[in-house]
Amino acid sequence: MVRVAVVKYPDIRQRTKKALDLIGGIERVVGKGDRVFIKPNLVDGAPFVTGEVVQLETMEVLVQESFNAGASEVLIGETPTYKKPTDTIRSYERLAERLGARFLDLSEHPYVKVKVEDPVLFDEVKLSKPLLDSDVFIDVPTLKTHCQCGITVAIKNMYGLIPPEDRRYYHAIDRVEEAIIDLYKARSPDLILVDGTYTTFHIGPRPLTDFKETFRLDLTLAGFDPVAVDTVSARLLGIEPSTLRFLRWAEEKDLGTGNIDEIEVIGTPFEEAYYGKAVDMVDFVNARTRHSRILNFGACTGCLRLAVEVLRVCDPISRDRKFVYVMGPNVNEEELRKHVKPDETVILCGYCAAPTFYNNLEGHFVPGCPPEPEMLSVKLKEILYGNHID
Ligand code: SF4
Numbered sequence: 001m002v003r004v005a006v007v008k009y010p011d012i013r014q015r016t017k018k019a020l021d022l023i024g025g026i027e028r029v030v031g032k033g034d035r036v037f038i039k040p041n042l043v044d045g046a047p048f049v050t051g052e053v054v055q056l057e058t059m060e061v062l063v064q065e066s067f068n069a070g071a072s073e074v075l076i077g078e079t080p081t082y083k084k085p086t087d088t089i090r091s092y093e094r095l096a097e098r099l100g101a102r103f104l105d106l107s108e109h110p111y112v113k114v115k116v117e118d119p120v121l122f123d124e125v126k127l128s129k130p131l132l133d134s135d136v137f138i139d140v141p142t143l144k145t146h147c148q149c150g151i152t153v154a155i156k157n158m159y160g161l162i163p164p165e166d167r168r169y170y171h172a173i174d175r176v177e178e179a180i181i182d183l184y185k186a187r188s189p190d191l192i193l194v195d196g197t198y199t200t201f202h203i204g205p206r207p208l209t210d211f212k213e214t215f216r217l218d219l220t221l222a223g224f225d226p227v228a229v230d231t232v233s234a235r236l237l238g239i240e241p242s243t244l245r246f247l248r249w250a251e252e253k254d255l256g257t258g259n260i261d262e263i264e265v266i267g268t269p270f271e272e273a274y275y276g277k278a279v280d281m282v283d284f285v286n287a288r289t290r291h292s293r294i295l296n297f298g299a300c301t302g303c304l305r306l307a308v309e310v311l312r313v314c315d316p317i318s319r320d321r322k323f324v325y326v327m328g329p330n331v332n333e334e335e336l337r338k339h340v341k342p343d344e345t346v347i348l349c350g351y352c353a354a355p356t357f358y359n360n361l362e363g364h365f366v367p368g369c370p371p372e373p374e375m376l377s378v379k380l381k382e383i384l385y386g387n388h389i390d
């Protein structure tokens with residue numbers, strides 16, 4: 001049985017300490033003289049109230065506990081996605097100084113090539129040298145839903161340990177889910193502690209006024225198995241873990257178990273910690289588009305990541321027409337009739353929604369499993385302007 005600690009409590013310090021105690025204390029991984037590397041999610045250096053970044057109190061407990069367990073050095077590191085340090089980053093720098101730790105902007109340090117055995121896609125990746133030179137690696141993500149991966153918790157947090165150009169490259173070739181598994185295989189953390197003080201939806205930097213999906217949860221999770229931690233995290237946010245491709249791949253690559261019968265949640269009972277259905281990429285996009293809607297019938301993240309294309313590319317060029325993008329394996333004719341309005345044009349996305357003899361679906365079709373995102377706008381232009389592209 002794999003154990004994942006879940007603690008719901010308003011005080012962040014006490015909650016973090018309790019979660020560590022439940023899994024046997026930080027001493028299980030930190031010993032005398034160890035150099036400890038802690039990777040918080042500090043994406044964009046966003047303000048703490050957005051829920052985008054790990055709360056300072058969580059980091060304070062982890063640093064103190066590491067020193068109490070005998071660590072000789074504690075490093076806190078992240079490859080920044082911000083152009084210059086924000087107030088949040090300055091708070092981290094001050095905290096590190098006060099506690100005798102060091103805060104590292106990893107882009108100012110070397111990255112080292114690491115071979116990946118049995119990768120999903122990348123047989124070589126680059127990781128931060130200070131991380132690789134450390135004895136203990138503690139992965140400290142937040143508890144968020146995400147525009148490409150479905151959730152960003154334990155496994156996705158690896159993305160902050162690579163060179164900025166690699167981040168851009170994996171995004172540009174649309175292989176983020178593959179990359180995070182191979183990065184995790186290259187250097188797996190020894191301990192995962194999730195700061196779920198808030199949950200939010202991550203899609204990149206945005207103004208404070210746009211954070212309508214941030215909610216206070218007062219949760220902390222801790223564990224050693226990234227697949228189990230991400231599975232419990234997804235379930236707490238009402239996201240079906242089997243729709244997350246990267247999590248399936250992680251299990252296939254023996255990074256851990258997503259089998260709920262093999263995971264024991266200790267601490268706060270799951271039902272008490274359960275948030276309900278968090279805003280996912282479909283909800284986020286549907287709340288912001290004027291001409292487009294997505295109907296999701298159980299799609300996996302392969303098709304769900306098309307939502308970003310709908311928001312950023314398709315919706316602005318839709319003219320005065322209304323479009324509904326349909327995806328997922330559970331769609332059928334009856335359901336579609338129920339949900340589609342007379343003035344909407346249907347675009348079926350991916351082979352799961354393919355028009356077949358069995359499902360009798362009608363509409364324009366974008367093939368693929370998953371379809372390439374840009375094929376959505378190609379199809380849309382074809383419908384709007386009638387220029388057929390072979
Ligand atoms: S078509 Fe492929 S990518 Fe899309 S929902 Fe189905 S299985 Fe997932």
